[in-house]
Amino acid sequence: MQKLLRFGETEIDGGRDILRAAEVTRDPLLRRLYLVHAVDELRHGQLFRRRAAAMLHALPARPEIELDVSFSDHGLDDLQVDQENDDTLLAFLHVAEKAAASRFTLYRDALQSDPATRSVFEDILQDEMFHMNYTLTQLIRVSPERHRGRIWRARFSRLWKAYLRGASALAGAIGGVILTIQYFAILPLFAFLAKRAERRESPGWTTISPQRNRSLSTQY
Ligand SMILES: [Fe+2]
Ligand SMILES: [Fe+2]
Numbered sequence: 001m002q003k004l005l006r007f008g009e010t011e012i013d014g015g016r017d018i019l020r021a022a023e024v025t026r027d028p029l030l031r032r033l034y035l036v037h038a039v040d041e042l043r044h045g046q047l048f049r050r051r052a053a054a055m056l057h058a059l060p061a062r063p064e065i066e067l068d069v070s071f072s073d074h075g076l077d078d079l080q081v082d083q084e085n086d087d088t089l090l091a092f093l094h095v096a097e098k099a100a101a102s103r104f105t106l107y108r109d110a111l112q113s114d115p116a117t118r119s120v121f122e123d124i125l126q127d128e129m130f131h132m133n134y135t136l137t138q139l140i141r142v143s144p145e146r147h148r149g150r151i152w153r154a155r156f157s158r159l160w161k162a163y164l165r166g167a168s169a170l171a172g173a174i175g176g177v178i179l180t181i182q183y184f185a186i187l188p189l190f191a192f193l194a195k196r197a198e199r200r201e202s203p204g205w206t207t208i209s210p211q212r213n214r215s216l217s218t219q220y
Contacts (some may be wrong), residue, residue, distance in 0.1 A: 008048030015041030
């Protein structure tokens, strides 16, 4: 269910980016296609959310249930529409839609036991196939010579960003492990030293030598 909510959020965010692409493109055909595409993505977002809501209602009432709504694994989250040209954007979209189509195919096939959710994926999958195909057709139209290079670049940048995400998650995990080791290995050492120092101190007030007992007329 959280996965559905996360998918819903991704679709709606993607829809917003594509709406922005429709605003900035100078190509009237692309503008029309981007508008259709954006409306599709918004609809996908609503379908996912509705299905998640229906599943939530079907659950036995558990007021303590908490949803993790920290959405982060967006397929389109690195997209900065204003910095893309028509061809780089189409290549990026084509690669992203292809990935979405294959991911949703897996989900559809895995959800044999849940026909309602399965039909949501089935419905969305039709659109994703259309998005995957029109972005390729249009990329070939606007950049007949360089479309293959654009697609490879988009694939590479997607892999690179996935690698960076993985690497930063790994770095976070390693940081956590090191902090835990420090907590259990170094803190007890300091605690032991502090206790030993405490034992050496004589209890109560201690008299000090008269030289150190002058009035505080200087800083030292
Ligand atoms: Fe979608
Ligand atoms: Fe799509």
